[in-house]
Amino acid sequence: MITAPFFQVKEAFAPIMPPVPKVDKRIVHLESFLAGYNSPLAAHADTFVATADQYGLDWRLLPAIAGTESTLGKRYIVGTYNPFGWGSGKIRFASWEHAIETVGQKLYEKYYLSGTRPLTIEQVGDIYAESPRWPRSVRFWIKKIGADQISALLQ
Template identity: 35%
Template sequence: MSSMWLKSRKLLSVISAIIFLGIIFASVSQRIPVSKFYGDLTENTGSTYTRFNAEGLMDSIEMEEIIVASEEKINPAEDVRIVKVRNYLAKRRSPLSEFAHEFIKAADHYGIDYRIVAAISIVESGGGKKNFKPYNAWGWGKRGFNNWTDGIWKVSAGIAKYYSKGLKTPQLMARWYCPPNAEAWGRKVQGVMNVIGM
């Protein structure tokens, strides 16, 4: 009787250990979904906090003026960056592929890396295929945009705010753009940027 009790106890210990290891493995390997940025960027600069709100970046009238003013600066036939962005997005069947020239114009206007806004769209929504709100491929707040061009320009303006604070890489801005999953988000965006640039 006691040998059977001992065997049952050993079996119970082994089963418990397997279940425990399974729980540990599942929690470590669990994929955390990429969080959406809800429009707040807060940075501690000593004793004060600076707050940016994605909802109030620019109104549509200003954006249209910027787009028209930038038309003349880029010759799409000569810019290899447009081809790189378009080809990358087209391979992924992104509806944004036909707006590759807008990514470049906005990036040049705001002085940001031409790949970053396209790369964020891939990480956040598969390049605009799965949007939380209309034309919002970037997880940019709880809002939609008027069209893809409007979204590209407004998100580029927002990314320029990060740049103005010295946050010029996905890894540096990830802490504010995607706080719960910052490290993985930064790596993914940088990886997409690297492929676009090839």
């Protein structure tokens, strides 16, 4: 029979702790920002960031478009889950997540793949919205989300 000193046995039965997941500060920041406006999109900050990462978009772009088109999901056609004004706001999505993922994918396919890089908000606005004020409004929301604050968090 093999015996081990007590301290070795004690360590052998020490609980194995799962790794602590790394918190994406963009998600925390965006959720807090959206909640501050009582936005129904606050609970979907993770979907905004994941979709942006998947398609190489600025993580603030989709929330900024939602800010411009529907005051962050507070003014939209009820039942459409369309905070982006996509299809003049009449296109229906199954959920907020479906809207975020679909519009992120379509922005990537329709604008980023066919446009020059880096694609500017003005270039997107020329096709996305008729209003010449649209790019200015999107930039306003991007700034409100807090580029300076979050860049400090990511360093």
